[in-house]
Amino acid sequence: MEKRVLDQLQGSPGRNGISIVSLLQLIQQEYNYLPEEVLREAALATGFPLIEMFRVATFYKSFSLVPRGKHTITACCGTACHVRGSEKVVREISKTLGVAPGETTPDGQYTVETVNCLGACALAPLVVLDGQYYGGVTPAGVGKLIGGHRRHDYSCEAAGSK
Amino acid sequence: MEVLAARLSTPDQLAEYRKQVLLRREKIKFQLSVCGGTGCSGGGSKLIRDRLREYLEQQGLSETVALKFTGCLGLCEQGPLVIVSPGEYFYHRVSESDIPEIIGQTILRGELVERLLYIDPASGERIASAHEIPFLKKQSRILLGDNWRIDPAAIDDYLVLGGYESLVKALVSLSSNAVIEQIKHSRLRGRGGAGFPTGVKWEECRRAAGTDKYIICNADEGDPGAFMDRSLLEGNPHLVLEGLIIGGYAVGAGEGVVFVRSEYPTAVNNIKQAIVMAESLGLLGENILGSGFNFRVRVSVGAGAFVSGETSALIRSVEGFVGEPRQKPPHLAERGLNNKPTVVNNVETLANVPYLIRFGADSYRERGTEKSKGTKIFSLVGKVNNTGLVEVPLGITLRDIIFEIGGGIRGRKKFKAVQTGGPSGGCLPEQLLDLPTDFEELSEAGSMMGSGGMIVMDEETCMVDLARYFLAFLKDESCGNCFSCREGISRLLEMVEQISRGESSLEQLSLLQELAAVVKDASLCGLGQTAPNPVLSAIRYFHEEYLAHIVERRCPAGVCRALVSYSINDQLCTGCGACLKSCPSEAVSGEKKLPHHISTEKCTKCGICLETCRFGAVMKQ
Numbered sequence: 001m002e003k004r005v006l007d008q009l010q011g012s013p014g015r016n017g018i019s020i021v022s023l024l025q026l027i028q029q030e031y032n033y034l035p036e037e038v039l040r041e042a043a044l045a046t047g048f049p050l051i052e053m054f055r056v057a058t059f060y061k062s063f064s065l066v067p068r069g070k071h072t073i074t075a076c077c078g079t080a081c082h083v084r085g086s087e088k089v090v091r092e093i094s095k096t097l098g099v100a101p102g103e104t105t106p107d108g109q110y111t112v113e114t115v116n117c118l119g120a121c122a123l124a125p126l127v128v129l130d131g132q133y134y135g136g137v138t139p140a141g142v143g144k145l146i147g148g149h150r151r152h153d154y155s156c157e158a159a160g161s162k
Numbered sequence: 163m164e165v166l167a168a169r170l171s172t173p174d175q176l177a178e179y180r181k182q183v184l185l186r187r188e189k190i191k192f193q194l195s196v197c198g199g200t201g202c203s204g205g206g207s208k209l210i211r212d213r214l215r216e217y218l219e220q221q222g223l224s225e226t227v228a229l230k231f232t233g234c235l236g237l238c239e240q241g242p243l244v245i246v247s248p249g250e251y252f253y254h255r256v257s258e259s260d261i262p263e264i265i266g267q268t269i270l271r272g273e274l275v276e277r278l279l280y281i282d283p284a285s286g287e288r289i290a291s292a293h294e295i296p297f298l299k300k301q302s303r304i305l306l307g308d309n310w311r312i313d314p315a316a317i318d319d320y321l322v323l324g325g326y327e328s329l330v331k332a333l334v335s336l337s338s339n340a341v342i343e344q345i346k347h348s349r350l351r352g353r354g355g356a357g358f359p360t361g362v363k364w365e366e367c368r369r370a371a372g373t374d375k376y377i378i379c380n381a382d383e384g385d386p387g388a389f390m391d392r393s394l395l396e397g398n399p400h401l402v403l404e405g406l407i408i409g410g411y412a413v414g415a416g417e418g419v420v421f422v423r424s425e426y427p428t429a430v431n432n433i434k435q436a437i438v439m440a441e442s443l444g445l446l447g448e449n450i451l452g453s454g455f456n457f458r459v460r461v462s463v464g465a466g467a468f469v470s471g472e473t474s475a476l477i478r479s480v481e482g483f484v485g486e487p488r489q490k491p492p493h494l495a496e497r498g499l500n501n502k503p504t505v506v507n508n509v510e511t512l513a514n515v516p517y518l519i520r521f522g523a524d525s526y527r528e529r530g531t532e533k534s535k536g537t538k539i540f541s542l543v544g545k546v547n548n549t550g551l552v553e554v555p556l557g558i559t560l561r562d563i564i565f566e567i568g569g570g571i572r573g574r575k576k577f578k579a580v581q582t583g584g585p586s587g588g589c590l591p592e593q594l595l596d597l598p599t600d601f602e603e604l605s606e607a608g609s610m611m612g613s614g615g616m617i618v619m620d621e622e623t624c625m626v627d628l629a630r631y632f633l634a635f636l637k638d639e640s641c642g643n644c645f646s647c648r649e650g651i652s653r654l655l656e657m658v659e660q661i662s663r664g665e666s667s668l669e670q671l672s673l674l675q676e677l678a679a680v681v682k683d684a685s686l687c688g689l690g691q692t693a694p695n696p697v698l699s700a701i702r703y704f705h706e707e708y709l710a711h712i713v714e715r716r717c718p719a720g721v722c723r724a725l726v727s728y729s730i731n732d733q734l735c736t737g738c739g740a741c742l743k744s745c746p747s748e749a750v751s752g753e754k755k756l757p758h759h760i761s762t763e764k765c766t767k768c769g770i771c772l773e774t775c776r777f778g779a780v781m782k783q
Binding site for chain 1 (some may be wrong): 628
C-alpha cells in the first residue's frame, strides 16, 4: 500500500496517458492529502512541471495540501441549505470543534469542510459525517451530532490510548 | 452485477436477447422497489433491502418477487420509500420491522398496510397508489418515470423497457444526418443552462473538418440547488449512455467522455458499471450491433470547480489542467478536446435523445411552448412542502409547479420569491408567479432557466442575504482570469455586505448597479457575464427591502445578523431554564421560575434559544 502511486510511476517513467488531475487524485486517494515530497517525486517521474501541479492542486476544491483529520464533517452550503439556515449550522460546527471550515482539529480527529451542493437538497440543511448523511440539522442538533460521534468513536479511542 | 450473454453482433440478436430476458422473468409476479436515492439511503434503505432479500429467501419467494434497489423516487423527505407492484402501492417511512407485514399482507394476501401509505398533506387522506399522489400525478415524467422499474446495476431492466431500441433505430434506419434532422425538428434545447439548440450544435460538429471527434456528457452539476443530473445518472444511467452513443453516431465521434463531479460517488459508480455492461453486450465498442459504428466511452471525474461547467473550461478539466475558460471562437466544434472537434451536452439533454428518436420529433414537440419544447426537470427545494425533482412540460407556470405540485409553502408561511437559474439566475416575486417556464420568458424577467434549480423562499428569507450568498459563492468560484469578474464580484460582495450590516447609502446602491453592468459586459465567460443577475433581480423586485436595510437599518426578514437582536418576553417566559442550558455562549441569565434575560454583548445570534423555547418567549427583532 505504501507509496503505491510513486512505485508505479518510478516503475514506468513518463506520463503513460495520465493527466495532472488524475495523478493528483491517485495521490490523494493513497495519502488522504497531497504531501509536498510526493508531489516533487511525482513531478520528476512524469515530467509535469511542479508549478503546474501546484496550480492544479490549488485550483480545485477537492485537493488538500495539508493532512486531513481522521473524520470529516461536511456542511452543505447549497442554496436550498442556505435558505434553511446552513450558515448557522456551519458556525455552530466551527464553534463546537474550535476550527474554521477547511481546518483540522489540533488532535487530528476532525476536519471541517463546507461544500457548495451535495445534490440532496430535499434534506436541507444537510451535514455529512464520515459519509453518513444527516438531514434537517439545526444549530442545536450540531452539538448532539458531534457529541454522539465522539462518545461512540473518539472517546473510546482516546481512552484506549491512555 | 448480473451475468451477461456473449457480445451481440446484430439488432436481431439484441431482440432475441431481450426475449430471453422476458422469458426468464415470466415467473416474477411481484416487484418490490426500494429507493436507493441519497435521502432514503440516509434513512437506512440499504438495510431494508438486505433484510427484504433475506426475508424473501426464507419464505421461498425469491423467484416470484423481484427486488430492486432503484434511483431516487422523488419524495425524498418521506423516505425510506418502497413501491410494491402490481398496484404501485407507495409505502413511506418504511422501517425494518415493517417487512413481515409488507410481504405477508401485501404480497401474499393482496392487502394494503394502511399505516405505511402516504398521507396527502393537502387533504390529509391516505393514498394507495403512486399514480394518485398529487406530487407525481401532475408531472409528465418521460425521463424520470422509469426510475422505479430500474435497478441501475441491471442492464436487463433497461432493455425490457425498450432500452437501446432507439440506438438500433438510429443505426439501422437513420443516417447520422437524419438523426440530426430529427433533433433539429424536435427543437430540443440544451438543458444545462444556455438553451442552445442541440441539433444545431451537433450539425456544427458533424460538419467540422477533421477526424477523431469527441462527444462529452457534462455531469459537472455545480449549480447549488440542482440535482437532476445526479438523479438521472444514478437512477437510469443507461438512458444517458444511450443518448450519448446516439449523439456520438450523429456527430461522427469515436469517443465519448462522461465528466462527473467527485461529489457524486454513486453517479460515478453507476455510470461506470453501465459502461462495462453495455460493452460486454456489444452496445459499445467496435462495430456496434454490426453497424460498422465504433464508439468507446470513458468516465472522467472532476476535481471540484464551478467554472468547469463552462464548456471550454470543462475541456481543460477533462485534459487534466486548470479549468479556465478561453476565448471563443474557435468554437469547440472546431477545436475542443485534444484540439479535435468536440460537442458538449448536458446529462438531461442526452437523456431526452432516446425518447425523441424512439417516438419521433413530432411527438416530442407536442409538449412545451413555441420556442421551448419537451419537458424539463426542476429541482423544487427550499421552503416548499413537497421537495424533490419535478418533471413538467415546458411552459407550465411557476405557480403550478410551486403550489399544485409542490403543495405550497411550508408551515403556513407566505410565499416571497422563487430563485431560478442558480448563481446565474434571479429571484422572481409573487406578481410573476404566472410566468411560464420558457427560456425566453424567464430571461426577460431578469432570471433564467439555467439547469433547473428552483429554490422557493418564504417571508423569512432576506433578499439582501440571498444576494450576498450568491456573490460569496461566485467570488469563491471565479477563476480569476478576467479583472472585471475577479475584482468586480469582490467589490459587489463588499457593497452588499455593507447593506446587510446597515452601513450603506443610496449612492452606494446606484454605484452597485453601475458596477454590476460593467461586470456583465466585460467578463469573458458565462460566470462573470451572469454573476450580477441574482443581486440585480433582487434589487429590481425587492427594492423596498433594500431600502429598509439602507435607510431604516432594519432587516424585515430577521436574517441579517448585524441588524437583528434576540430578547426574552417577560410575560411569556416561565423561567424553565431550557434556553439557559442550551445557549452555547452563556448569554442567557436568570433565576429558575423567573423571567430570563439575554445579554446582547455575549449573544452570538445563533438562534438556539429561539429554537429551544417551548413558550414562544424568545423574540427576534
